[in-house]
Structures are given as C-alpha cells and as structure tokens.
Amino acid sequence: MTLVNGVTLALALLGAVLGVINTWHALDKSRVKLRIRPKHAIPFGGTDARLNFCIEITNLSAFAVTVEEAGVALDSPDKRLAYTSPVLIDEGGWPRRLEPRTSVTIYGQAPSTNGLRLKCTYATTSCGVTKEGTSPAFRQMAKRSG
The missing domain is CATH 1.20.5 (Single alpha-helices involved in coiled-coils or other helix-helix interfaces)
Incomplete structure (x- = not known):
C-alpha cells in the first residue's frame, strides 16, 4: 500500500x-424527549393542604410538544392514575404546550393505590408518546404505599 x-x-x-x-x-x-420528575409538594399559605404531590414535566426536545395527560403508573399492566384536572400554579390551561427547554409542574393529591404498587410517573403527548420518570421522593412514597 x-x-x-x-x-x-x-x-x-x-x-x-x-x-x-x-x-x-x-x-x-x-425524537420527543421529556424529563418527568415526581416530587413531594409542601403546601403553605392559603394553599389547599391536600396538594402534597407534584410532577414536573420538562421538554428537552428541539421542538414544541403538547402534554395531554400526566399521572402515576401502577405496577399492574395498563393501570394508570391520571390527573385529569391538575392544579397549575401559573393558572395556565391543560393540556399544555411546552416550547423547547420549558417546563410545567402539576399539583395534586398523592395517589391512592388500593393495594397496588406505584411504578413511576408518566406524561403522554398529543402525538401519543409516553415518557416515564421516577425520583428518590417517588420511591419513598411507593415504599410507604405498598
């Protein structure tokens, strides 16, 4: 050579x-890229004391996406607990369009599982993509509930 x-x-x-x-x-x-972070929420002031759980959804995609559903997935196949009317601090509408690198946090009550184990939190976009997420706070809550 x-x-x-x-x-x-x-x-x-x-x-x-x-x-x-x-x-x-x-x-x-x-690709659609979302970061889903479940967290404990601590109500203060005149806030409803039942709002003790929140899910932060961040759009990491290079384009805008619309989040139509968010909630908690259970350890049983196809079992989900969706927040149909989540509380939003910014009082914006739901479903929510997220521009690139923006986020929304939805608030609600910690899920009642009726004996089923908590698996993770999830968010579903208008195009049908579902992303899941967990955190140490969520694992602690799952351990307590099941």
Missing part, C-alpha cells in the same frame, strides 16, 4: 464515521 492509498483510506474511514455520527444526531433531534 502506498502513502497515497493509505491517506485515501484514512479519509474515507473518517468520512464514514462522520456520516454515521451526523445521521445519529439528526435522528436524535427528531
């Missing part, structure tokens, strides 16, 4: 690797 052939081969391999990376990056940009 001559020096010219070696350099040509190296440049061809570099181009192939960069092409794969560029394709992966383009596919990754078109």
Whole structure:
C-alpha cells in the first residue's frame, strides 16, 4: 500500500464515521424527549393542604410538544392514575404546550393505590408518546404505599 492509498483510506474511514455520527444526531433531534420528575409538594399559605404531590414535566426536545395527560403508573399492566384536572400554579390551561427547554409542574393529591404498587410517573403527548420518570421522593412514597 502506498502513502497515497493509505491517506485515501484514512479519509474515507473518517468520512464514514462522520456520516454515521451526523445521521445519529439528526435522528436524535427528531425524537420527543421529556424529563418527568415526581416530587413531594409542601403546601403553605392559603394553599389547599391536600396538594402534597407534584410532577414536573420538562421538554428537552428541539421542538414544541403538547402534554395531554400526566399521572402515576401502577405496577399492574395498563393501570394508570391520571390527573385529569391538575392544579397549575401559573393558572395556565391543560393540556399544555411546552416550547423547547420549558417546563410545567402539576399539583395534586398523592395517589391512592388500593393495594397496588406505584411504578413511576408518566406524561403522554398529543402525538401519543409516553415518557416515564421516577425520583428518590417517588420511591419513598411507593415504599410507604405498598
């Protein structure tokens, strides 16, 4: 192999690797990415004392998404407890359109599971994508409830 052939081969391999990376990056940009964080809520002031649980939903996508449903998934298949009319501090509407890098926090009562174990929290977008999330606070609540 001559020096010219070696350099040509190296440049061809570099181009192939960069092409794969560029394709992966383009596919990754078109995915819906949400961060779902369940938290304990501490009511204060004139707030309803029953609002002791919240779910923070952050849009990490490169485009806007509309969150239509959020709630808690149970350990039984297809069992979910959705917050149909969540309390929003900013008094905005629900379902909520989230621009890139924005978030919304919904408040409600800690879920009553009727003996089933809590699995995680979830959020579903208008395009049908469901993302799940958990946290140390949620695991603590799940341990207490089940």
